[in-house]
Amino acid sequence: MDEFIAELRLLKAWAGNPSITEITRRIHRDWQQAGRPRGEWPARSTVGNCFQVGRRRPNCDLLLAVVQALVGADEAILSVWRQSLRAVLGEAEAAARVSAYDRLPAGLSVFVGRTDLVARAEVLLACDQEVTTLSLEGMPGVGKTSLALHIAHRLLAKERTGAPVLFANLRGSAPQGPPADPAAVLETFLRLLGATGDRIPYDLDARAALYRQLLAGTGALVVLDDAADAEQLRPLLPGAPGCRTVITSRHALTGLGGATRLPVPLLEPDDSVELLRATAGADRIAPDITAVQQIADLLGHLPLALSVIGRHMRNHPAWALSDYYREPLITLALEDGVRTALFASDARLEKETRRLLRLMALQPSQEIDAATAAALLGEPSVAAERHLATLTAAHLLERTTPDRFRLHSLVHAYAEERLCIDEPASRMQQALGRLLEHGRSRNAAVGLETRTIRGFRLPIPRQHSEADGETRLPQHLPAGRVLAA
Known part of the structure; x- marks a missing residue:
């Protein structure tokens, strides 16, 4: 407006x-x-x-x-x-349509791992601590909401104080529609706290002031799920001693002063196997634990993808564990929720940032630096660094060293899928030409091989490592997709 x-x-x-x-x-x-x-x-x-x-x-x-x-x-x-x-x-x-309640939604029936993270969160949110705001941040599908609800339910079970409980879904990464209006969320919160309609101010700041006044000294627990940014969150923070706030977001909330930010990592390998066991059934995975471990590795230990495949295993008993090799495994994971989760974050990026994400699927490895990103885009390194920083803040890219970044295997698969939908073959060829020239300028042993990506036959740079004598092929496609050297 x-x-x-x-x-x-x-x-x-x-x-x-x-x-x-x-x-x-x-x-x-x-x-x-x-x-x-x-x-x-x-x-x-x-x-x-x-x-x-x-x-x-x-x-x-x-x-x-x-x-x-x-x-x-x-x-x-x-x-x-x-x-x-x-x-x-x-x-x-x-x-203005908000989902806000004076109770917590039910948590997952199966919650696996995260022991250290849960313990740290409980210490930070203890009533005698000064820290009152905890932000759980991570990539799509990593389990931020389930973790937040698990922590919140544990706090309530331990304390049983009768303090107010407020929950709101802020729709910061909803694939359709705008994020929730904080003024509308506050109106609902105020009504849940007992304020009548004639007491609720029209102005956002006045609503926030009344909200904090009503929460002062109550020791309330507020859970704000899927936040878009710090601006949306600020009016919703209780800002009163004793009140605790748990936030989840796919974005790095660097502008939220006073909050403790906890990154939510991928599951540990043993926990990934346990999640598959819990969703597929112990009898289903028992015949070949080694295959189950390989499946977890291929899925990058992403909880959403593990749950998707676990349900598929449970519902398709005729599939042997060996049937879940890379190509159908990734396709199944993308089709049943992971693609939607990634698209929701991808759709909110700037055009050139989205384009870089797709072009990174042309990389022989899932790691990249700013110079290589600039070569793919045909832009200066400064612009490429900005795009990489945006992807990192959206948790679609992981910074492995100060100047290197890595795509999760499923993000890489999503980028490859979108590449031939959104980029014409001519622009892919141009990007590959710049990538090859960039490799030559670095005196790297770079050759070309022909590969088919989603039905397109393209020459792909092949990098040679003199240290180990191996030619490194891209890891996101099986060798059968390489047509010729």
Whole structure:
């Protein structure tokens, strides 16, 4: 809505910057000609408010009347503004729909591993500690929500104080629709805390102040799931001694002062096997634990993918464990939830950052540095470093050393899948040419081999390691996909 108002101000300037009085006079004239009762005509101050940002419940009829007063009766222009306002209000309405409760959702029936992380979180959130805000951050599908609920349920079971409990899904990575509006979340929280409608202020800051006033001294536990950014979170933090807040986010919340950030890592290998056992059944995986360990390795120990494959094993007893080799394994994991989770994060990236993510599938290895990223994109290293930092902050990329980054195997598979959907073959060839030239400039032993990626036959750089005498082929495709040297 603020962007719409900013455009309306520009339209006013384009129209010669008429005064609010003159705009009001034109609206009165138009509405008189349309036969509208004089009691409906807006006051000058009401028209002036149309140009103020921060509006949450605009009068659509009046806004369009302002546009008409500025541009005249040009129906083509009015239609564009009408559609724009409809889109803005539709997004505002979606953002105002919140899922907030005065209780915690049920946690997972099976929770595996994370012992050290849970213990550390409980120490940080203990009532006698100063730290009151804990942010759990990690890649899509790593189990942040289940971990947050597990921690919160354990805290409540230990304390049993009867303190208020608040939970909200902030939809920061929802694949469709905007993140939840913090003002709407606060309205629901305030009602859950007993505030009547006439006590709830209209202004966001006033709502946040009342919210903190009601929580002061209560020792409340607030769980804010799937946060978009620090700006969305700030009004929702209790900010009172004794109140604890647990946040989950796919983004690095570096701008949230006073919060302790805990990265949520992938599962340990033994815990990955245990999760497969819990979801598939002990009898299902017992015949070949070695194969189960290899499956967990291929899935990169990502809890969401492990749960997906575990359910598939349970529901398809005719599949032998050896049937879950790399190609069908990755495809199954992507099709039943992992792709959706990755797409939700991918869709919120800038265009060139998304393009880099896809082009990284052309890399012979899953590691990359800024110079190689710049070669793939055909951009300066400074721009490539910015894109890499954005992908790292979104937890779609892991920084392994100060200047090197690595893709998770499933993110790499997703990038490869999107590559031939979003990038024309000609641009892939250009990127490969720059990549080959970059390798030569580094005096690396780089050759070409022909590979098929999603049905496209492309020459791919092949890197040779003089240290071990091996030619390193990309690890995300089985050798059968290499057509010729």
